[in-house]
Amino acid sequence: MASRPVFVAKGDPAHLVSELSFDFPWNPGFAPVQKKKNVVALHEAAAKRGLTPLLEVSTKSEQKIGQHLSAFNLKIKTELGEISVESAYQGSKVFENGGPYHDIYKVDSWTAKKDQRLKESGAIIEFNYFGQRWPIIPKTAFYDWLYLSALEPHQEYLKRLFIFEGFTDIEFNPERSINCQARTCALLVSLLKINALSDALRSQSDFIAMISTDSFNQPHSTDLKQKVLL
Template identity: 45%
Template structure:
């Protein structure tokens, strides 16, 4: 058995996303087919225990093309520094600033996988802030910068932003809250919540409005001492 979070958009009230930890049967193995079996098992368990009918896996292991495209490794965002589209993953990793280095803007020119695995992200000391173009982002709230990047990218692709509204919940089979903080499935659920409330465009329009909106919103992704280890972001 394994446990993974299921992220459910909340349409009103102070909480934007409800996170439910769901036990399910894990299918070991690194192949895509094994991962997809685990996804199916997770979704079946979530449907039975939570009454969810339309769950979207947001990762490269999704069986739906929409979920694959929405992977942060694939979803593009325009980056002013290079004047072109890069993946959300590359923009995020290139935005990290540490005590002894960064931002490593050369990560805007590599693959998403190489950007995430760059050893400098683990060897440059404590994470101190994020940067995107000329803007500085704080490391608190912990997922704010990632979520803003992801939602900004998603809103620039209405052909992707519209169909996610039809889903009850979102998962990412690769995300383990014991090992990571930021999660693309959570970011999608947050976008859906904000969209259903009719505030997503206003909230995502500036750093200040986004930070003000999410400042008091608790997420189950966040753990207390992870600012000491920037690679967990």
């Protein structure tokens, strides 16, 4: 058995995202077919408790919109052109002993995530995105901002996500990671429901003020560590 979270967009300024965990039979293995079986099993477990339909937000999603919303596929416009959210996140990390490694911006998501320097430079102390510095507290702020900034121009299209009762990412293990694209997708929907996405992205201070409570209060984020997005 395994336990994985489902993230629900609350549409409440005081509580933007709710996290619910479900137990389900785990299919071991790294093959895509095994991971897709786990998506189905997780969604079935949630459906038994009345939480359906769900959207898997990852490259393993059976739905195109779920694949497009993966941070590995999602692009953000920058002065270098469009780069993936994953590459932008990894290339902006500043460590005790190195970084930011901005050359990572120019590589694909898989190469960015596997860059050995990210594992050999000590603890993360901040983020530096094209000269804009972001703190590591609130813990999910910079990742959330990147993801939502990439999607902000498409607000009307993204309202189709309102049909989903929750969002999952089968690769996300709450015991090892903090940032989760499914949680950030739920945050996106929540902000869209209260017509606050553009206001949140107006400035760094506005964004942090808007999301800080949820960034701290997610059950899987009870400590202050920062780890690599899965």
